[in-house]
Amino acid sequence: MYWMEFLTVALVHLLAVASPxxxxxxxxxxxxxxxxxxxxxxxxxxxxxxGLHVGYSLLGIGLIVSQSILLFNLFKWLAAGYLFYLGFQALRARPAAVGDISAGVPDEPRSRRRAFTIGFVTNGLNPKATLFFLSLFTVVIDPHTPLAVQAGYGLYLALATGAWFCLLAWLFSRSRVRAGFARMGHWFDWLTGLVLIGLGVRLVASEMA
Structure with missing residues (x-):
């Protein structure tokens, strides 16, 4: 009964998650x-x-945040500040050793908790995601759809997003791909840092929709 709605949700999510x-x-x-x-x-x-975005969208908190300029701007500045932090961390990264660059050897892996936290905070503090999921659960999904079904949509969205980025992690950690980035030397860290800082600036400059 809800397959068409689910397919619509899946398509909209695919387009959103695939955009850099x-x-x-x-x-x-x-x-x-x-x-x-x-x-x-x-x-x-x-x-x-x-999952966090889905949770507060189901509870209606996202609607409150979207209607409060103060809360939205606070959320936006927290997100921008975190992007600035990640960007400057990348800009401060040391150049790789010549031997490591030729072999494409990665740095020492981060702890699981640290890597998980980076992903969770980066996504959780993204106000654009707040507005996306709010619009998804108020415009795309019929408000009369049972809460259990909506929660099922949310579970799919969380699992599909995690699977997509795990696929990207696998792709970009392949020896040849990593070696290609490594040949860029310190420029890769600088480019990533500038991209993250640029996203932060864009976030700060954006107006509330």
């Missing part, structure tokens, strides 16, 4: 710099961040 953003940038950097394990735990953190 902060989640994509941090997964690529973690996978290239620290290897597949760190990238995968970052991806799992992002998936759990999706």
């Amino acid at each position: 953003g902060p989640d994509f940038a941090v997964v690529v950097r973690e996978s290239v710099t620290h290897g597949q394990r760190s990238g995968s735990w970052t991806a799992l953190g992002i998936g759990c961040g999706i």
